[in-house]
Ligand SMILES: O=c1nc2n(C[C@H](O)[C@H](O)[C@H](O)CO)c3cc(O)ccc3cc-2c(=O)[nH]1
């Protein structure tokens with residue numbers, strides 16, 4: 569079922585978040601990734617403990633953050649180092665661990681969890697829905713061709729068939745969902761258009777997609793694709809414009825402000841209406857060479873483009889309903905919403 573748009577067009581939203589990488593271990597190995605680390609390296613985060621997470625959450629509350637963003641490698645429990653640490657903490661798999669961390673977040677803080685950890689089974693997502701106001705995963709691109717290229721040849725979890733199934737399952741489960749495209753990983757213009765249309769099909773069927781991120785590949789030293797060029801500004805503008813034409817005002821279009829520090833205002837003029845999660849205390853660990861603008865900078869550049877900055881939650885207002893949330897999440901999200909609408 570579709571939900572009527574209630575967004576005011578002169579507002580550009582953002583979410584104050586804290587970025588918590590629960591594990592840096594991942595079963596995939598994407599050519600562009602700077603996040604995934606070697607489980608045998610002693611500096612790698614194998615698993616953040618509940619105490620470590622709680623400490624970060626408490627600090628985030630002091631900064632007035634409303635979203636706890638749990639981002640991590642996919643199916644990290646396929647690695648022995650993670651299995652051992654899970655066992656030590658009394659868990660048998662990542663799904664159960666993420667559940668208990670999100671539950672702790674809800675029980676002990678005012679922050680709302682959003683988990684972005686790649687594919688999950690239907691059953692695991694059903695469980696995680698109880699403790700997440702929204703979830704997300706980038707589709708990246710629907711092209712199966714990329715599975716044979718440096719971007720995805722070592723990443724079975726980036727198979728577009730599997731990603732589309734995960735996003736579809738989130739629709740069946742009524743989980744407000746964040747997804748998007750990764751631009752500049754070897755795809756063609758046609759494949760970008762096909763990817764947007766595939767998301768449009770899912771949105772028409774389930775109506776659960778709250779935002780689509782158009783994210784540009786950013787390079788950093790040490791990644792496998794370090795000497796591949798980043799997409800051009802025109803590639804990004806074209807994608808945002810086509811996305812806006814396809815989704816109109818029904819789904820927000822987000823371009824992260826830190827990945828285009830010099831040019832991000834252009835995207836507002838092309839139809840983006842959201843900056844995504846911005847953190848006053850943690851880095852964007854996925855794009856480590858791209859520091860966040862401050863809230864003052866964000867407000868200034870939004871106003872300069874003729875728009876007004878508006879804080880939002882990890883769940884968009886139109887999904888804060890009993891159809892999408894259980895009583896506990898509904899209660900927490902509604903109360904937090906009042907605090908930013910005042
Ligand atoms: O800081 C980041 N936040 C990322 N986020 C979080 C996002 O910025 C916001 O937290 C969401 O918009 C909350 O609604 C993602 C969330 C998803 O569900 C899927 C992909 C991303 C990608 C990033 C990212 O690269 N960096």
Ligand SMILES: C[C@H]1O[C@@H](n2cnc3c(N)ncnc32)[C@H](O)[C@@H]1O
Nearest residue numbers: 600601602706750783784785786854
């Ligand atoms: C969190 C999301 O960030 C994207 N991602 C991973 N690596 C990069 C990079 N170098 N540049 C931009 N986006 C990236 C992936 O699509 C992931 O799902």
Ligand code: MET
Nearest residue numbers: 603640641642684685686
């Ligand atoms: C750290 S990348 C974001 C989560 C997941 N590993 C994915 O690529 O979808």
Ligand code: SF4
Nearest residue numbers: 594596598601604641
């Ligand atoms: S982008 Fe995500 S799935 Fe790919 S290697 Fe990095 S952490 Fe793993």
